[in-house]
Amino acid sequence: MNSDVLVLNFTYEALNITSFQRAVKLIFAGKAEIVHDLDRRIASPSWQMRMPSIIRMLYYIKRPMQKVALTKKNVLLRDDYTCQYCGVRGERMMTVDHVVPRSRGGPSTWENLVCACMRCNNRKNNRSPQDANMSLRRKPKTPKYIPWIQVRRNTLPGEWHKFLFLYNVSIETKLEG
Ligand SMILES: [Zn+2]
Incomplete structure (x- = not known):
């Protein structure tokens, strides 16, 4: 069962990918909300909820500018x-x-x-x-920001795409193991 959760910043930009356990903790702590859930329930003796697929932080996470590797x-x-x-x-x-x-x-x-x-x-x-006699369509620049997300699987959940393509995310597809 795939249980990775995409974490969005307060501004809806992709931050990282986390486990659903960590996502549930963030939600219970009031630090994040569910943006998209799956048609699947997770439960403990005292509560149940739908499995989150995308969560959004309820406050802005500032992070150091990552330098994008020139490759x-x-x-x-x-x-x-x-x-x-x-x-x-x-x-x-x-x-x-x-x-x-x-x-x-x-x-x-x-x-x-x-x-x-x-x-x-x-x-x-x-x-x-x-x-x-060939002209460039636009002036090449150093990209300021490409959130670097490593997805440990072949495919991305469809609902993630609209948040990822916005920020020109490069997806490293790697299989675990
Ligand atoms: Zn060409």
Whole structure:
């Protein structure tokens, strides 16, 4: 039985994932409310309740800004798997392009890396966008915030999606064990 619970901040942004035991404690302590529950009951001799799937903290949890790791996957996520030159979108066959090519001293930084389809990447080759007469759809920036959530399973409960996609969450799918 899957009993992970998605925890939202007071502002409805995804905070983390917890066990239902911890979620129930937060609810009983008056620190959280249920946003979505499952059609399943959990009970002890003295109480029963529906199994929470999403809870929301009733006060704002401030947390230190997490630095988002500069990885190929995170560049693709920041750009939503959309080629920053032609706008084509696809989860497969996307590459990371150095805007100013490495051969011209272009650094590997958030500001100099964009998602590009293979076609645009090949067409641009070792040229700057100006030389290749290709323009970027938006200026690449360092992402401020990607809540990093590790989900220990293959699939996400459907009701979680609307809270996760809002914040461009990258989901690490890992199986336990
Ligand atoms: Zn393209």
